Amino acid sequence: MTRQRGFALLAGLMTVVALVCATIFVGVGALGDSEDRAGGAGTGSSDQAAASGSGAGGRGRTPVGSAAPASAGAWVGTWAAAPAGIEPGVPRGHVGRSIRNVVHTSIGGTAARITLSNLFSRQALLIGHASVAVADSHQDAGALPGTMRSVTFGKRTSVVVPPGGHVISDPVRLQVPSDTDLLVTVHTPAPGGPVTYHPRALRTSYTALGDRTRDLGGDAYIERAPVWRYLTAVDVLNRQARGSVVVIGDSITDGIGSSYDADRRWTDTLADRLRGSGLGVLNAGISGNRVLRQSLAAGKGPSGLSRFGRDVLGQAGTEAVFVELGINDIIRRPQETDPDLIVAGLKGLTRQAHARGLRVVGSTLMPFGGNPRHTEELEAVRDRVNDAIRSGEVFDRTVDFDRLLRDPYAPDRLRPHYDSGDGLHPSDAGYAAMGRFVDLGDLVGTEPARL
Template identity: 45%
Template sequence: MPRTARPRRRAALAALSCCVALGCGTGTPPGGRPDPPTGPEYGVVTWATTADRVGEAVEGRSYRLMVHTSVGGGGLRVRLSNAFGDRPVTFEDVHAGLRRDGAALVPGSNRRLTFDGARTVTVPPGGIVYSDPLPGHVPAASTLAVSFHVARAGGPLTGHWMAMQTSYTSDGEHSAEESATHWTQRTGSWFYLDAVTVRPRGKTGAVAVLGDSITDGWHSTTDTDRRWPDYLARRLAKDPAAAVKGVANEGLSGNRVLTDGPGQSALNRLSRDVLSLPGVRTVFMFQGVNDLKGEPAPTAGELVAGYKTLAERAHAAGKCVVGATIAPYKGWPEWDPEGEAVRREVNAFVRGGGTFDAVADFDRVLRSPYDHERLLPAFDGGDHVHPNDKGMQAMADAVDLRSLDCGSGW
């Protein structure tokens, strides 16, 4: 979507501790396909975000990043990314703990993470790295604090601008501290961290949502986990029959299917942001409105071709693919009748084109019954394109949970 002005859980994470070395993943330069190990030992993604360039790197800074798990499990790993960097980044004193409130952690929960047994790791330009696994169980729906110190860095900084979550930074090295004393600087972005994985019990998988700022959660309430994939994760957690429990939110503000703009296009980031994530069974595609307002705007045929290419690549990787219709956006300044005609044609393809294994009709869920080109006022976040909390929940409630696990064997 368009960029806009911009006593059980304590014991669970206290059990986390360092484990044996397993080694680092590798990566490729921006736009390429990372080829990290994603076998069963890497488990299932429980949280993820889209990597992008978010400014310039700073040496000597520490980060305490708050992320919300979807599926629970043991063997926690974090994935650090230098996907957009043009020089190496050295991380040290990486820790994971359970947040108590603000930047403060549950006492005894903060545990050191290692990389091939070492406390320091250097990630090359374009690369990613997984930590060694930590023993102990990480609960579902937990707010984890991943803290680390950047000892050496420079050039482009890899992160995620619009987190809709308050995290913290600090000058100097304070990653091992559980108090909030030195964590006085707030940020609304995530830096370097782009995935967390666990090993859940049973044959549990994950869904990765490829989207734009609607999926990213713009106009949902900050620090409340009310993006529509968060509501979806809560539904999956409550469903004892669901084989998919992990949810990876790969939304990116301003993102398009066909062309780079704010961030790489969906076609260019699919491999890194979605297909490389451990345990992903299903790719959920919900994009297109930013393409409609592009200059020049694509034809319906061009956008459909992009959808087909994404679906073919996901199927080739053995994934189930769910497609979503493009939601109405009349009232947004760049809406016009020509774009609306393309939207309707593309939505007709999504509903009946046979490309997807299942369809989520977000257009019908969100539109006004009195004007199908507009969002229902009760769901409108205020700019006529981004749903509010109620709209986000309505989207998640409209997803057929059985559609998220269509089996394998493509």
């Protein structure tokens, strides 16, 4: 092929992609299925509106061109990861590669569907093919024989994810066990701009050259990375399910300090305890995340207030909300030293949930006295925020993680056994204690939200 013919072919391909993208935009606009955009630096007007209770809240995720045969109430989230920022070093995406994300389910079902996000890119993202399968083992990218399924979008094998948007796949018939690993693979054949990702997965995912979405074996997947790319949710069809508990949090919910590739976050322990209750557990933690300010450039996500509608209320079958957030507002620069502003932000999260009729369980802010960022002034801010949380005026129910994990002889520090070593993040033992400490009755009870 001559160079001129090659350029002509490329131009034609890009024209087709643009036309498809325009069609998707029309469909998305007609359905009202757009993700919230990140605001400007600082708290932003959307954060202020949410904190005051005047925000509109989030919208549920609706498939574009979905052929879903079941009622929406039968779908429940089994896994989720909050989009946190742009993956560094790949401004055009992983062109010509297959990305195999490894995720862990909390509740099972008889079918699955996936959500792919292009939230932080200004360019359309072409997904050539996608697949889902049950993992064969915990050690590699191989699929369990008999479980590999192709994924379609509006009955098509390819889809264009619009800039700043997301798509939901058609249902895939697959027996999805609870407490197991799934492999969700996408092939990106063309440049798609910056990659929307979750940087602190604490799980190994894989990439391979070419379209390897249907590979049962993992031999081609030689590149490894501890991140999740594009994939933000997996839902399952389960008519007996009650819904999901969605946990919005920071690095403590993200599991920093726990063992790698071991699923030992505190939310994993909570999911184990809820097994059989009909509830899934969705982890919407982002390391470094704050209630009031965003840190997109650092991969620490939009503020909790601005992302609550998408990452919490927008999940399939949200039944209850757990909030573990606020410590980074105090310790990360620029530091927020007015506890009343942090408390107002936390109350803003509760108001957003109450507008949907959801109860909110929230935790106190945990000790950080052994961390280099600790000062007496910042400790006083944490104490005042915790006093407000314990008063019962912030959340419907309170879980006192501070009293659970703090050293009785040095209350501003974690117990040594519960400290991962940095004075801020718990160890495996600390996370396990947190997951066991939550009163399940606060999550599965029928008493309505009371604030």
